[in-house]
Amino acid sequence: MNxxxxxxxxxxxxxxxxxxxxxxxxxxxxxxxxxxxxxxVYVGHESEVPNANDYVxxxxxxxxxxxxxxxxxKIHLLLNxxxxxxxxxxxxxxxxxxxxxxxxxxxxxxxxxxxxGYAFPDxxxxxxxxxxxxxxxxxMDSYRGFIFGSLAAEGPTLKEHxxxxxxxxxxxxxxxxxxxxxxxxxxxxxxxxxxxxxxxxNECDGYxxxxxxxxxxGVADSSIGKLYGGASTALTRDYGxxxxxxxxxxxxxxxxxxxxxxxxxxDRLPDYAARMKAAYxxxxxxxxxxxxxxxxxxxxxLFIAEIQMFVIQPLAVDDSVQHVTALQFKGAPDLNRRLRxxxxxxxxxxxxxxxxxxxxxxxxxxxxxxxxxEWVYLGRGEKRERRDxxxxxxxxxxxxxxxxxxxxxxxxLMEPV
Amino acid sequence: xxxxxxxxxxxxxVTAFLYREARLQDEHQYEAWEKLWTEDGVxxxxxxxxxxxxxxxxxxxxxxxxxxxxxxRQLMSGKHYTQTPQSNLRRLxxxxxxxxxxxxxxxxxxxxxxxxxxxxxxxxxxxxxxDYRLRFVxxxxxxxxxxxxxxxxxxxxxxxxxxx
Numbered sequence: 001m002n003x004x005x006x007x008x009x010x011x012x013x014x015x016x017x018x019x020x021x022x023x024x025x026x027x028x029x030x031x032x033x034x035x036x037x038x039x040x041v042y043v044g045h046e047s048e049v050p051n052a053n054d055y056v057x058x059x060x061x062x063x064x065x066x067x068x069x070x071x072x073x074k075i076h077l078l079l080n081x082x083x084x085x086x087x088x089x090x091x092x093x094x095x096x097x098x099x100x101x102x103x104x105x106x107x108x109x110x111x112x113x114x115x116x117g118y119a120f121p122d123x124x125x126x127x128x129x130x131x132x133x134x135x136x137x138x139x140m141d142s143y144r145g146f147i148f149g150s151l152a153a154e155g156p157t158l159k160e161h162x163x164x165x166x167x168x169x170x171x172x173x174x175x176x177x178x179x180x181x182x183x184x185x186x187x188x189x190x191x192x193x194x195x196x197x198x199x200x201x202n203e204c205d206g207y208x209x210x211x212x213x214x215x216x217x218g219v220a221d222s223s224i225g226k227l228y229g230g231a232s233t234a235l236t237r238d239y240g241x242x243x244x245x246x247x248x249x250x251x252x253x254x255x256x257x258x259x260x261x262x263x264x265x266x267d268r269l270p271d272y273a274a275r276m277k278a279a280y281x282x283x284x285x286x287x288x289x290x291x292x293x294x295x296x297x298x299x300x301x302l303f304i305a306e307i308q309m310f311v312i313q314p315l316a317v318d319d320s321v322q323h324v325t326a327l328q329f330k331g332a333p334d335l336n337r338r339l340r341x342x343x344x345x346x347x348x349x350x351x352x353x354x355x356x357x358x359x360x361x362x363x364x365x366x367x368x369x370x371x372x373x374e375w376v377y378l379g380r381g382e383k384r385e386r387r388d389x390x391x392x393x394x395x396x397x398x399x400x401x402x403x404x405x406x407x408x409x410x411x412x413l414m415e416p417v
Numbered sequence: 418x419x420x421x422x423x424x425x426x427x428x429x430x431v432t433a434f435l436y437r438e439a440r441l442q443d444e445h446q447y448e449a450w451e452k453l454w455t456e457d458g459v460x461x462x463x464x465x466x467x468x469x470x471x472x473x474x475x476x477x478x479x480x481x482x483x484x485x486x487x488x489x490r491q492l493m494s495g496k497h498y499t500q501t502p503q504s505n506l507r508r509l510x511x512x513x514x515x516x517x518x519x520x521x522x523x524x525x526x527x528x529x530x531x532x533x534x535x536x537x538x539x540x541x542x543x544x545x546x547x548d549y550r551l552r553f554v555x556x557x558x559x560x561x562x563x564x565x566x567x568x569x570x571x572x573x574x575x576x577x578x579x580x581x
Contacts, residue, residue, distance in 0.1 A: 093465075093571070184473075185473065185474055185475050186464065186465055186469065186474040186475045187464075187465075187475065188464050188475050188477060189464075189572065189573035189574065190573065190574070190575075190576070191573035191574055191575050192575070192576070193538055193539065193575070212498065214494075214496050215491050215494040215495075215496040215497040215498075216491050216497075218494060218496070219487060219490040219491050219494055220487060321573040323573075324475075325475055326475065337472075340472075340473070340475070341479075343475065344475060344476055344478075344479050345480075345484060345487075348464070348475070348477055349477055349574050349575065349576050349577040349578075350462065350477050350478045350576075350577045350578060350581075352487070352488070352491060354576075355497075355499040355576050355577075355578040356497065356498050356499050358499070358576045359498045359499040359537075359576065359578075360498070362537070362538050363537070366537075
């Protein structure tokens, strides 16, 4: 016990973390066990399997997960591994199928995971087929259409895991006049040669945009840069459980202009504005359209970035993928079109923003190979952080409140009990 | 239908144009490359196959003319870190064909490309099918449309910040 505590004190302190946490393959292996295969991980969205027998292949870390909707409409998270000799039973990204037949020995599984047949069954007299179903993600739960899985049979509920951050998803879905997000635009898959935590920490790092994104803010005449400037009233927030946010509402409320958060106005999206007012009433619709959508990183892998959604997938200690798509809001076709256009310009391998972010992850990953200083310093704003009215830690938009929150939770998950 | 002579003359002109475009891209001559576009140019790099609907689904690049200009301005800014320093590039263009498809006044052309990129991250090999619609504007060939279908566009790919 003492040795373990000393070991973690040597790796994570309040204002700094040890560089080896990003590069040590043994740490990565331990993270898979203690984080990715244990805590709640975002897997997919209900709208990706809208019809009976639809499926889509997703992941939890390096593990392939088939998300299916069965004939009766129930959603399942199945591990993509034949219960016989481990061949992958599904080789397509998505489709519609009542069953999956393994190509190796023709074992066939219903889309709820049940083994329904195998070739030459006379060799299996007395076999209990139920014991040979496809494995399932031990626990599955959803929140407002977002489906999460935990590979641990026991642990906190999804509601407990989301905690205060659930409210950010409530805020998100209210951007739709029908209260629903739809994930229908397909994903870009952006690979980086960097540890996944460089991505995780960057998502709510409000210190970097003014520098990393200066090339696009300058030439696009963007007002985004000001949100992340020294004079900004926007906040960073630590919701606990590793969930972090950049809360831009104080700046948008100062502007007090509906849809300014998206760089547009009610005149340019009249159909959307009218539908919002019809759905929520003039006053509430205006508040929603002034506040905009959240910028929140749900630990460990779901990043909602105002107009798009990223899903972080770690493959190896220095190999990670960001899956990204435009958020789409049910009942908002004119808004959705602009969301797709903006998202395509901004993110993915050739995105005006993400091409530079990914460059930073990779340079950090190479940089941290140098052994001195041993620490990555995360002390920005430590002396001025405070509690908000709900008791969450908040700081200036450029402060490293989110990184400190992430590492605090990380240590709780990783440290042997 | 063009005669054999005029067809081979056109193919020679098209081939020279594609080689020139390739050289401008490899050598990061962004402004000269931008001048190859018509005023209504569309630059499209689809994701997840060749046949997606770019108006409904995510593409790696789906630039109209003004966004092509924005892309070039970002590259010219000197602060686009993913291209500072610039990737070292050389690409081979081959299998150039004049295609029969109806393209109005435009000339439908296809080619294959293989691009070797050497960047800070690593050396990366890219391969693509390129579909063009070219147009004579004041006697010079210009691009009205370029679609780059990367062979591996259904998989997770590294940052693609040079002009492909």
